Amino acid sequence: NAGVTQTPKFQVLKTGQSMTLQCAQDMNHEYMSWYRQDPGMGLRLIHYSVGAGITDQGEVPNGYNVSRSTTEDFPLRLLSAAPSQTSVYFCASSSDHFSYNEQFFGPGTRLTVL
């Protein structure tokens, strides 16, 4: 049981490039989400999904797209990277979208945009 996996671990992009951060979980969790972690600001919710085919915006969605075609996968796309998107990105999952569940986090992807 690998839990939540993320690839790549590190990535450097140039401004304007696009890329996809991958996230997968093998726990059959309904709820998945993406956060970005910036110094002094904690983690901020980018997008989330309550099940396959359903996605919604979080606190800081601009510049990011998501899709959820399967229960297991929840990729995050940067369409045109900007230096402001330099951050550490965490994917998380939870058994369902009802309240107060523990969220399980992936190891993170450290992204630098030059």
Place this chain on the structure above:
Amino acid sequence: AQRVTQPEKLLSVFKGAPVELKCNYSYSGSPELFWYVQYSRQRLQLLLRHISRESIKGFTADLNKGETSFHLKKPFAQEEDSAMYYCALEAAGNKLTFGGGTRVLVKP
């Protein structure tokens, strides 16, 4: 909109001393509160949640609705408690709002 504030960016204590991490929140409804921890080179993981009323690794946290606080306490800090701690609030449906985090350093 909800907000979580952790006023201390860094707490440095000696082993065996008490440690208290402050967390204040603003939310108009009835929130659920969590503490998550990230040890060096490990994933962010749940430490404890208010609804469970539990003590984990000697840590406890009390929700004070009057002061809108959820401070984390441990009477005797250990070196293995050195980590980054995040207070988080869930308003509804698994969406967490995190504080800025407090780094705890326990010195021998």
